[in-house]
Amino acid sequence: MPPLSLYIHIPWCVQKCPYCDFNSHQIKSGVPENEYIAHLLDDLTHDLQWIKYDSALRSIGSIFIGGGTPSVFSPSGIEKILNGIKQRVPVLENAEITMEANPGTVEAEKFEGFKQAGINRISVGVQSFNTEHLRILGRIHDTRQARDALSYAKRLGLNSYNADIMHGLPKQTLEQAMQDLSTAMKSDAPHISWYQLTIEPNTSFASKPPVLPDDDILWDIQQQGQALLSANGYEQYEISGYGLPEHRCQHNLNYWRYGDYIGIGCGAHGKITDLNSGHILRTEKVKHPKGYMDLSRSYLYKKHVVPKGDLAFEFFMNRFRLVEPCPIDDFEKLTFSKLSDKDQQTLNTACDKGLVTQTRTHWQVTDLGRRYLNTLLGEFV
Incomplete structure (x- = not known):
């Protein structure tokens, strides 16, 4: 959990x-x-x-x-x-x-x-x-x-x-x-x-x-x-x-390690793992204070389940902010999904370019990868 x-x-x-x-x-x-x-x-x-x-x-x-x-x-x-x-x-x-x-x-x-x-x-x-x-x-x-x-x-x-x-x-x-x-x-x-x-x-x-x-x-x-x-x-x-x-x-x-969080207050975002269904739920609250404090409406502006095809981008967008190595097992544990062949090829290419290193157990973004992080993450979209 x-x-x-x-x-x-x-x-x-x-x-x-x-x-x-x-x-x-x-x-x-x-x-x-x-x-x-x-x-x-x-x-x-x-x-x-x-x-x-x-x-x-x-x-x-x-x-x-x-x-x-x-x-x-x-x-x-x-x-x-x-x-x-x-x-x-x-x-x-x-x-x-x-x-x-x-x-x-x-x-x-x-x-x-x-x-x-x-x-x-x-x-x-x-x-x-x-x-x-x-x-x-x-x-x-x-x-x-x-x-x-x-x-x-x-x-x-x-x-x-x-x-x-x-x-x-x-x-x-x-x-x-x-x-x-x-x-x-x-x-x-x-x-x-x-x-x-x-x-x-x-x-x-x-x-x-x-x-x-x-x-x-x-x-x-x-x-x-x-x-x-x-x-x-x-x-x-x-x-x-x-x-x-x-x-x-x-x-x-906890954010960058793809942990869970509730967000309360105007425009606050949340990310919750449904351990029963294996889904990642995203929530967003009403943004403006007047609307948020309007008793005739819900605090929740919108919520959605993260599509399976977006999980790799979401996961690496967070984990690659960190200097520490990322356990490869964390991807499947925290997303309930296996890495697709396309996403693995993206990682292989990133390794070839010196943006990421990969061992049998861990991924780690390099100094060069952090410098060009937006370009790297764009490859997972």
Whole structure:
């Protein structure tokens, strides 16, 4: 039975960032915190039907509260969510419980309140420590607030905390990118999510594209950044995830290892294995807050069984994000399907090109394969 996680989406932000294509909505007249929490817990109650096995509910191994900006909620609101979850479904005693927080919406007292509510891992959305880059990215915090937020997280004695850092920012130099990374590491953050800015459709940056560094600078940033992280003890375990020993994000690992997860809240996605039928079920919730909190309709926007022909693409889209080898047996165990001759030939070709290695027991994507991951995955479509 694959591990089970829970994702909770809180869709409100103080300000919509120009690069963001997540399901987020700018706060205009306050946040309906209590009303939304009641809907979240009702949504979870409806989803319990998907996680019953042998007349018992499966246990939650990790919880991730994302957004939006979850830290616009009060600590008491977060506590109400977590208590409501534990009243409805078993949660493992050592479960990793992460909440995203933006430096512009937190202070020391609020961080302490989140810990008291049950949060044991905080992901701080720093993005950059450079004043000009923060302005271009539309962030509401400044350099001091970014440093302070990481300092608060460190003093709390959490199980772990994460610094989100972007690179490849408009007009960013190699030196500026390395300075952002160095500052994050000096904060003693045990986990750093370090990822390249991409221009996504339906964003402000898509309609008015900024000038980004050229490919040579992007490549230098990637190579030198990875070397800097490695030299300071951070292990790369997935494309954008770097952690000190014992500080990998367990929730994200469950995603990439093709585990199961329930998704509650506006636009949240879920993936559940039906062990009786051998099907993989995908769910998606109503996206807009007004529609989601409309009592005349279901929280569920759509659900479908993943077609057998899509399983290889789905499986490798997740597993090949990870640096670790993937047991070949996992494909059949987790998809209830055998690898087709076409998909095996795709893997053979990828091995010939140096994108993947294959032994008798494992597949493993190479550094070159991660660089051209989208091209590699496209071969399974």
